[in-house]
Amino acid sequence: MTALGFLYPGHSAEDDYPRIEQLLGSDIRVDLVHTDIGEDTHRVDALRRMGAAERLTAGVEQLRLSGAESVVWASTSGSFVYGWEGAHEQVRALARAAGLPASSTSFAFVHAAREVGARRVAVGATYPADVADLFADFLRAGGLDVTGVRASGTVTSAEAGTWGEAEVLALARAADHPDADAVLLPDTALHTAAHVPLLEKELRKPVLTANQVTVWEGLRLADRRVNAPSLGTLFLREPIVQA
Incomplete structure (x- = not known):
């Protein structure tokens, strides 16, 4: 049994995690500890407070006691x-x-973009434009080329958590670009675990979503690879090797 630990801010799309655990279909346990979100707003100063060390470390002991082999801060904007x-x-x-x-x-x-061989990525973000642009800057610092950013302007995680399949698909389609090797949807407050196969079928390319890549990262840190095609290209056992 491999136990993975995640620090998840507040309560929005945390039910993606037991769903992903089930879809992994292996000896993987996903343990989630909720952190204090503070002010629920996609504003830079509030997001920085949400990701402060004291908020994260408050949940660490619980994950240690659970036997977690790795820990991932399950927030994109809070990092x-x-x-x-x-x-x-x-x-x-x-x-x-x-x-x-x-x-x-x-x-x-x-790391996930590199795994699927994507050098050029398109971003579909629930965030306001200024926050979405910071994510694009982060990706560029990581060596990726961002073909474009689509920002939806949602103000809170609670709002993003109400989105269903139709809204997620519309965001992915709007964000896609002919030159993009993959489309990235960066909000762990967004329910996406059930939608990845449809997204990839519609866009005909890898789609990386926040809760999906978070669990994959926990597995990577624990030196585990799981073949779970229902979670998309990222979870195919053999990685795509960049030329």
Whole structure:
């Protein structure tokens, strides 16, 4: 049994995690600890407070006691708002507190894009434009080329959590670009675990979503690879090797 630990901010789309655990169909356990979200708003200052060290470390002991082999801060906006170097420091502090390999959803997107062989990516974000642009900057710092950003302007995680399949598909279609190797949907408050096969069928390319890449990152840190095609291209056992 491999136990994966996740620190999830608030309550929006946390039910994606037991769904993903079920779809993995293997000896994988997904343990979720909720962190204090503070003010629920997609505003840079509030997002930085949400990702502060004291909020993250408060849930670490519970994950340690659960037997987690890795820990991932399951927030995209609560990590990339610190910038590339600041997000690295956030993860280092989390690893020290947990005594475990650690990462965040923002880094998961960079690693997952490389895994599926995507150099050029399109972004479909629920966030306001200024926050979405910070995610694009983060991806560029990670060596990816961003073909375009589609921002939907939702103000809260609670609002994003109400989106269904139709809204998620519309966002992905609007974000897609002919030159993009993959489409990225970066909000862990967005329910996407059930929609990845449809998204990839419609767009005919890999689609990387926040909760999907977060769990994949936890597996990567635990040195596990699971073949789960129902979770999309990312979860095919053999990686696509870049030329």
